[in-house]
Amino acid sequence: MTRHAIIAALAATALGTGIPAARAEFRLGLPVACAIGEECFVQQWPDMDAGPGASDPFCGMAAYDGHDGLDIRVRSMADVAQGVAVVAPAAGTVKGFRDAMPDRLIGPTRQSRDSVKGVECGNGVVIDNGDGWETQVCHLRRGSIRVKTGDRVEAGAVLGQIGASGAAEFPHVHLSVRRDGEKIDPASGRTVGAGCSSGPAFAGTLFDPAAVAALSKGSTAVLGLGLAAAPVDYARLVVEGGPPTPPAGGNAAIVWAWVNNLSKGDTLAFRMTAPDGTPFYEGSSPPVDSSKAAYSAFAGRKRPLAPGVWTVSVDVVRSGETVVSESRRIDVKG
Structure with a gap:
C-alpha cells in the first residue's frame, strides 16, 4: 500500500x-x-x-x-x-x-x-x-x-x-x-x-x-398560543390540544402558551392588546426552576373578555435574550 x-x-x-x-x-x-x-x-x-x-x-x-x-x-x-x-x-x-x-x-x-x-x-x-x-x-x-x-x-x-x-x-x-x-x-x-x-x-x-x-430551526418552539377565560390545564393540552377561543364575557381574560425545551432560568414574556388597540396586559412568568421538555403558563386580568380582534404574543427569554417569539390575532365573538 x-x-x-x-x-x-x-x-x-x-x-x-x-x-x-x-x-x-x-x-x-x-x-x-x-x-x-x-x-x-x-x-x-x-x-x-x-x-x-x-x-x-x-x-x-x-x-x-x-x-x-x-x-x-x-x-x-x-x-x-x-x-x-x-x-x-x-x-x-x-x-x-x-x-x-x-x-x-x-x-x-x-x-x-x-x-x-x-x-x-x-x-x-x-x-x-x-x-x-x-x-x-x-x-x-x-x-x-x-x-x-x-x-x-x-x-x-x-x-x-x-x-x-x-x-x-x-x-x-x-x-x-x-x-x-x-x-x-x-x-x-x-x-x-x-x-x-x-x-x-x-x-x-x-x-x-x-x-x-x-x-436547523432549533428545538425550542411555541406549540400553542391563545386566549382563554380560565386557567389552562397542561395535562389536557397533550390529549386535546389547545382550548377553543371562548366567547366574549366571563370573569377573566387570559393568554396562555405551550412551549417545549425550556432551559433552567427561561421566562415567558406575555403581551395582550385589546380590540381597541390599547395594551391590556404585559408581564412575565417566573423563571423555570429546571429544564423543561414541555411547559405551559398563562397570565391575564380578572376582566371580561371583550369582543373583537385581540393580539396576543409570547417571547421565550433566555439569559436576557429572546430566543423564540410568536404572536397571534384572535377574533373573539360577542
Missing part, C-alpha cells in the same frame, strides 16, 4: 472521533411528512453525554439520560387522530415491524414504564439500509403501518403514522440509527455518547441538506 493510500485509509476510519467510516455514503431524510416548527416539532435528540447527565449533540438540553434517537412530535392526541405520515428516512428492506399496540400516553412513573417493558418502541418498523446501516422508527399509530417484512422501500415512502404506542409520554416518532449494531447520532454522524460539539451545527451529519434546513 502506498503512503497516500495508508493516509487515506486512516482518515476513513476517523480514529478516536466516534465517527463511523464511510458515513458520506449514507444519507437520511426526515422520518416525517410534516412541516417542522409548524405541524410537528423536534422534541429530543440523542444523549451524547456518556455519564449520568444529558446533553444533545449541540451541547444543549434537548435530550435526557440514555436517550438514543431523534424524537419528532405532534402537539396532541388530537393530531394523531388526523393522521401524520411517518416515512422511510432512507431506502432499504423492511427487516421487521409491529402494528398491534394501542396508542395511549404513559406517565413518568415506574409502574407506567413497567407496563411496556420489552416493547418500549411500541409499533414500529426496522429497515436494513445496507452496508451495516439500520434505521428504526417507533411509537407509530396502531393499524397505520403499510409495509411488511421483506418489502423494499425507497426514501420518503410512507411507513405509517405518528402515534403514541409503547413508552410514549407524548405523541411522536422516534428515529434510531445504527451501524453494525452501534447506535449513531444522525445529527453528527458520531457514536451516541461520544460527547457533544459546540462547533458548527450538523458538521458530519447524516442528514441530507433539506432535512438539515428543517431541523
Whole structure:
C-alpha cells in the first residue's frame, strides 16, 4: 500500500472521533411528512453525554439520560387522530415491524414504564439500509403501518403514522440509527455518547441538506398560543390540544402558551392588546426552576373578555435574550 493510500485509509476510519467510516455514503431524510416548527416539532435528540447527565449533540438540553434517537412530535392526541405520515428516512428492506399496540400516553412513573417493558418502541418498523446501516422508527399509530417484512422501500415512502404506542409520554416518532449494531447520532454522524460539539451545527451529519434546513430551526418552539377565560390545564393540552377561543364575557381574560425545551432560568414574556388597540396586559412568568421538555403558563386580568380582534404574543427569554417569539390575532365573538 502506498503512503497516500495508508493516509487515506486512516482518515476513513476517523480514529478516536466516534465517527463511523464511510458515513458520506449514507444519507437520511426526515422520518416525517410534516412541516417542522409548524405541524410537528423536534422534541429530543440523542444523549451524547456518556455519564449520568444529558446533553444533545449541540451541547444543549434537548435530550435526557440514555436517550438514543431523534424524537419528532405532534402537539396532541388530537393530531394523531388526523393522521401524520411517518416515512422511510432512507431506502432499504423492511427487516421487521409491529402494528398491534394501542396508542395511549404513559406517565413518568415506574409502574407506567413497567407496563411496556420489552416493547418500549411500541409499533414500529426496522429497515436494513445496507452496508451495516439500520434505521428504526417507533411509537407509530396502531393499524397505520403499510409495509411488511421483506418489502423494499425507497426514501420518503410512507411507513405509517405518528402515534403514541409503547413508552410514549407524548405523541411522536422516534428515529434510531445504527451501524453494525452501534447506535449513531444522525445529527453528527458520531457514536451516541461520544460527547457533544459546540462547533458548527450538523458538521458530519447524516442528514441530507433539506432535512438539515428543517431541523436547523432549533428545538425550542411555541406549540400553542391563545386566549382563554380560565386557567389552562397542561395535562389536557397533550390529549386535546389547545382550548377553543371562548366567547366574549366571563370573569377573566387570559393568554396562555405551550412551549417545549425550556432551559433552567427561561421566562415567558406575555403581551395582550385589546380590540381597541390599547395594551391590556404585559408581564412575565417566573423563571423555570429546571429544564423543561414541555411547559405551559398563562397570565391575564380578572376582566371580561371583550369582543373583537385581540393580539396576543409570547417571547421565550433566555439569559436576557429572546430566543423564540410568536404572536397571534384572535377574533373573539360577542
